[in-house]
Amino acid sequence: MxxxxxxxxxxxxxxxxxxxxxxxxxxxxxxxxxxxxxxxxxxxxxxxxxxxxxxxxxxxxxxxxxxxxxxxxxxxxxxxxxxxxxxxxxxxxxxxxxxxxxxxxxxxxxxxxxxxxxxxxxxxxxxxxxxxxxxxxxxxxxxxxxxxxxxxxxxxxxxxxxxxxxxxxxxxxxxxxxxxxxxxxxxxxxxxxxxxxxxxxxxxxxxxxxxxxxxxxxxxxxxxxxxxxARDERVFQLPDRDGHHVKLRFDEDVPQDMSLLDGALATERTDVWTSVTIKHGVSFADLHLWFAAFLPGFCKIAADEGTDMAAERKGWFPFAAVHGDSFVYLVVRTVPEGGAVEFGARAYGTHGEDAATAMAEQIQAWDRHGRNTEPTFAYWPTGSQVPEFGENTAVLPKTHGIATISWPSTANASDDQGALQ
Incomplete structure (x- = not known):
């Protein structure tokens, strides 16, 4: 006391x-x-x-x-x-x-x-x-x-x-x-x-x-x-050439063969930029949610000190995805007009460009359909009458039912609402 x-x-x-x-x-x-x-x-x-x-x-x-x-x-x-x-x-x-x-x-x-x-x-x-x-x-x-x-x-x-x-x-x-x-x-x-x-x-x-x-x-x-x-996350460590590690944390579906990522950090990185921008100080928490809903292989990412990623820490965020033998994570860069940044995807691995393109496409999809809108959530216990869901609804299986996240079918993507944290 x-x-x-x-x-x-x-x-x-x-x-x-x-x-x-x-x-x-x-x-x-x-x-x-x-x-x-x-x-x-x-x-x-x-x-x-x-x-x-x-x-x-x-x-x-x-x-x-x-x-x-x-x-x-x-x-x-x-x-x-x-x-x-x-x-x-x-x-x-x-x-x-x-x-x-x-x-x-x-x-x-x-x-x-x-x-x-x-x-x-x-x-x-x-x-x-x-x-x-x-x-x-x-x-x-x-x-x-x-x-x-x-x-x-x-x-x-x-x-x-x-x-x-x-x-x-x-x-x-x-x-x-x-x-x-x-x-x-x-x-x-x-x-x-x-x-x-x-x-x-x-x-x-x-x-x-x-x-x-x-x-x-x-x-x-x-x-x-x-x-x-309780439900524990699963953590996988990817070593770089100097013995430091990048950690990938999965909450739900883990890709079947994580060994495909062996050596990914030794490959050249690939950046894909999206032309989707956001002003400093504006929340983009719903982009994280959109990734969790629609980006295959979604996970969280962290980097040990000494890795190339750690050296670039201010330009990236801990949201990532595994795409076969490659992985990708969310990055930003300053745009010329100032006061804003552009979203991009940075990938490592043999097929890093495919992984970066997949994330970039989801950023653009969020910009069209998920930005400036409030998603609704539902929970359907096992045995309930589950309806047909539209294309902007994510269905997340749980142990005792399913959770759904639904965005409106159209959205005004012209305004910035979505933050640098």
Missing amino acids: NTLRHDDASAAEFRNALVDTLIAKKKITSPEVERAFRTVPRHLFVAEGTPLDVTYSVDNSVAIKHAPDGVIISSTSAAYIQARMIEQAELTAGMSVLEIGSGGFNAALLAEVVGPDGRVVSVDIDPEVTGRARELLDATGYGSRVTVVQADAENPLPVLDAPVDAILVTVGAWDLAPAWLEHLAEGGRIVVPLRMNGITRVIAFRREGDHLMSTSVEVAGFVPMQGEG
Whole structure:
């Protein structure tokens, strides 16, 4: 438990400044969520000694627990995404809500929003995390308003004797567990950071009969789920001539014969440019999603220091694809008019030009059909009536169903909306 007690006036000043910023950025849009954030003392839920400016920043998560290798396995999420997820759930007084992934602070916020007549159940697989959450909730006056359960939420929870109005999943999920849908009332909402071929979106789904349809989407990252719902990435290392490595990380389908890439880094690189440009400071997060949906062999890429890629780090991004005996990744270059860059594809391998052309074509397809539009998401559990999908819908098989991402059939690609990060 955090025994550090900052001066109440100082903590309140930081807390109110945070809320003012969240409102200005439209992350908080309702008076109920505003009141909750002004009331719950976030600094009493984070690790002891965490400075107030870090605790009450808009976009800093704060680690709760690390694995032996140093990887964060539990954290208090950044304030902006906590606010957005509660807003996405559209909670009102008297509702019942299940939180998957405990920490204490978010559960206290939920208790404030649903009020004394509502119900909050918070579940986590880690007994250390649930023990800490109970202690902190008791110490801050929320122990009687939140039921904390230690369990793997992939399985049904006996503590829930009736369907809940909303579920908030606060860990990264590769799939939606059938138990979650069993617990969700008809018309209820589930807000979940769903991983789709390596790209995560926090999606609010509304239950509509036998499937779920999205109502809102946010961009954020989360620590991955543990237990039965965990899904590990597969990592392959490509050595260069000096013994350094480029790493390719696959979330879903891995090409059948990765040995074809042996020696790829020793080949001459190939660049293909697209004439698709974007201004500095503008988000192109939906291009990442488009790649995950439509680019065969999609993966994430990283380069060790000492590789040629590491030396060019400012000009490329960690989105790549394997194409037979070659691989390609996203790059940009400055355009003459200034204030903007052009997207391109850079490839290595015997058929690098084919790989670069394939990525370049997807960049251009995104520019025509995916840019300046908001995709919609759906989840179809196994056994639901799945319709025919159009050409701009990606179908992503999951263990317990399928996820779909749909872009409108036409899009205005004349404006830049899509950022250099």
